[in-house]
Amino acid sequence: MSPTDLVARLTALVGADRVSIDPARLKEAARDLTEIRGTPPDVIVRPGEVAHVQAVLRFANAGKIPVVPVVMNTNIGGLALPSRGGILLDMTAMNRILEVHPEDLYMVIEPGVLFGQVKEHLDRNFPQTRFAYSLSPPETSVLANTLMDGLLNLSLRYGTSSTWLNGVEAVLADGTIVRTGAAGWSTTQWCTSSPMPDLTGLFVNLHGTTGIVTKASVRLQQAKRLRRRYFMMGYDVRAACALVRDFVREDICDDIGILTWPVAKMLFGELRPTWREPGEPLVMTYVDVTSNRQAEMDLRESILAEVLETSRKSGARWEGPLDVRDLIKIEPAFRKLAEFPTRLDFMLDHPGGGLSWVGTYGPTSRWEEATELSCRIMVEHGFPPIAVARPMAQGHFGVLRLIETFNRDKPEEVEAVAKLNKALVEALLPMGFIPYKTPEWVFREHGSKIDPGFREMLRRVRTALDPNGIMNPGKWPV
Amino acid sequence: MKIQFANPAQVTLLGYIFASLLRRGLADAGVAKKVAGLGRIGIEMAGLSLTADFGDSAVTLSNGRDGCRAWVGGGMEALIGVGLSGAFLGPWLGGRLQWGGNPFALLKLLAVLAAARKAG
Numbered sequence: 001m002s003p004t005d006l007v008a009r010l011t012a013l014v015g016a017d018r019v020s021i022d023p024a025r026l027k028e029a030a031r032d033l034t035e036i037r038g039t040p041p042d043v044i045v046r047p048g049e050v051a052h053v054q055a056v057l058r059f060a061n062a063g064k065i066p067v068v069p070v071v072m073n074t075n076i077g078g079l080a081l082p083s084r085g086g087i088l089l090d091m092t093a094m095n096r097i098l099e100v101h102p103e104d105l106y107m108v109i110e111p112g113v114l115f116g117q118v119k120e121h122l123d124r125n126f127p128q129t130r131f132a133y134s135l136s137p138p139e140t141s142v143l144a145n146t147l148m149d150g151l152l153n154l155s156l157r158y159g160t161s162s163t164w165l166n167g168v169e170a171v172l173a174d175g176t177i178v179r180t181g182a183a184g185w186s187t188t189q190w191c192t193s194s195p196m197p198d199l200t201g202l203f204v205n206l207h208g209t210t211g212i213v214t215k216a217s218v219r220l221q222q223a224k225r226l227r228r229r230y231f232m233m234g235y236d237v238r239a240a241c242a243l244v245r246d247f248v249r250e251d252i253c254d255d256i257g258i259l260t261w262p263v264a265k266m267l268f269g270e271l272r273p274t275w276r277e278p279g280e281p282l283v284m285t286y287v288d289v290t291s292n293r294q295a296e297m298d299l300r301e302s303i304l305a306e307v308l309e310t311s312r313k314s315g316a317r318w319e320g321p322l323d324v325r326d327l328i329k330i331e332p333a334f335r336k337l338a339e340f341p342t343r344l345d346f347m348l349d350h351p352g353g354g355l356s357w358v359g360t361y362g363p364t365s366r367w368e369e370a371t372e373l374s375c376r377i378m379v380e381h382g383f384p385p386i387a388v389a390r391p392m393a394q395g396h397f398g399v400l401r402l403i404e405t406f407n408r409d410k411p412e413e414v415e416a417v418a419k420l421n422k423a424l425v426e427a428l429l430p431m432g433f434i435p436y437k438t439p440e441w442v443f444r445e446h447g448s449k450i451d452p453g454f455r456e457m458l459r460r461v462r463t464a465l466d467p468n469g470i471m472n473p474g475k476w477p478v
Numbered sequence: 479m480k481i482q483f484a485n486p487a488q489v490t491l492l493g494y495i496f497a498s499l500l501r502r503g504l505a506d507a508g509v510a511k512k513v514a515g516l517g518r519i520g521i522e523m524a525g526l527s528l529t530a531d532f533g534d535s536a537v538t539l540s541n542g543r544d545g546c547r548a549w550v551g552g553g554m555e556a557l558i559g560v561g562l563s564g565a566f567l568g569p570w571l572g573g574r575l576q577w578g579g580n581p582f583a584l585l586k587l588l589a590v591l592a593a594a595r596k597a598g
Binding site: 233261264265268270275277279280281319320322326327329330331332333 | 487488489490491492494495498499524525526541553554555558561562595
């Protein structure tokens with residue numbers, strides 16, 4: 001089909017103002033913040049309602065035209081980059097918070113809803129509830145994060161973001177609408193995925209290859225009146241990992257994270273710190289403690305101090321705990337780490353604006369060796385050793401993320417990042433650290449290691465839901 | 479008053495924090511005038527050391543502590559406490575803060591920290 005015909009047909013389906021072939025936009029849609037490059041889509045369609053999504057998918061399915069969904073394109077995995085052109089389905093216009101149920105603790109949202117929007121809406125209208133936020137800018141899609149199993153600042157307590165889903169409404173390749181979770185049976189509530197068979201999983205971590213999610217019910221949590229964030233500066237990665245596991249065991253924190261030393265310097269504007277004086281702290285560890293009652297807060301804080309003291313007695317050296325409010329008074333730059341979502345200007349505002357990572361989920365019992373090995377590899381490749389480690393789901397597993405900033409306009413830097421990421425995955429995968437928001441190149445390099453039975457089952461599921469292979473081709477290839 | 483690093487390629491976290499404090503404190507022209515030409519003051523925090531050399535129109539920050547006319551040091555918590563409260567007698571009496579050299583020079587440094595606190 002010629003580009004003119006394609007635009008004419010899509011215009012007839014959704015209206016001219018929702019179809020774009022602006023060359024600059026098409027070109028920009030072939031890249032994201034990372035080193036990964038896609039191919040420009042043939043056309044961008046911006047649906048405003050579910051019927052638009054249905055119409056576009058029916059049309060694309062009939063013509064076997066690839067369809068790639070995107071919201072803000074900040075997934076850091078090239079997951080919304082077309083690999084075979086086709087239609088880029090820009091979901092930003094479907095951005096309504098449709099329902100909030102403070103008693104039943106859930107909200108129903110469209111894919112274009114952003115973290116900042118949710119925070120503002122809940123803080124203003126439903127202060128008795130809270131949602132969780134990722135370490136990302138406020139202009140990040142909640143549903144994209146949720147469907148890609150991202151991590152939030154309440155993930156230690158309640159699991160990664162996909163576990164917050166009560167169900168989704170999705171449009172399949174042939175235009176069929178499906179609702180999962182309680183909404184699959186009930187028209188009056190969507191506060192749970194139980195006791196329905198868990199078909200929501202068909203749309204999680206599959207990067208739009210099984211359907212386009214057009215709304216979802218996502219859990220809210222009870223708000224807490226009191227909240228403190230403390231930072232501790234440490235000098236030993238191993239002691240930091242052990243301390244975090246000790247904090248997790250005490251069950252006193254909503255969120256805990258370890259950030260390596262370059263992050264602190266980047267807060268002050270250093271672009272890519274590679275020099276560290278031997279006496280400087282190696283890691284910043286932060287903890288969030290919340291409660292509705294001062295007495296409980298005091299108890300949690302005293303346990304925190306006790307665990308830290310035990311770590312000191314075992315030989316670890318720590319500065320702190322330092323209340324982030326005090327740190328901000330001394331140095332306003334710490335405000336960027338005080339609350340999520342946060343402006344990541346210290347990681348994004350630099351020449352060429354590139355940001356990439358190898359983000360993994362794996363066993364916290366192997367954090368020490370994995371972090372040390374990863375940092376060594378990063379330094380060997382000439383990059384600052386920027387690592388973030390956070391325990392998830394009450395310590396059942398943890399995230400280990402290795403982050404690079406680079407200039408996307410310099411081919412040599414793009415190549416260096418690709419080479420480094422490859423080396424990191426090669427080192428981490430055998431240790432059980434599996435890349436999340438898994439980029440296409442990881443499958444090319446390591447897909448053969450996936451269990452054959454798993455692959456075959458996934459292939460059957462994909463074929464059943466998308467027989468023509470139009471849905472975000474190239475992602476989770478089977 | 480200008481704030482500069484002697485070696486911009488090798489700045490410690492202490493250097494960044496202190497530079498930021500000075501930048502805000504010395505925005506007050508009266509305070510800047512008071513510390514102009516003060517000379518070399520040392521800061522030690524959690525094993526790191528820094529020298530702030532107060533000239534007439536610039537403060538130069540360098541790693542290490544050499545030839546200072548006064549110095550102050552302690553853990554990160556203690557120094558942040560001084561930065562927040564401006565009080566250094568309590569932490570000193572409690573053994574959490576150490577100092578040496580000319581106390582009047584250190585009092586002038588405290589005035590910079592107080593101005594930084596006010597500036598927010």
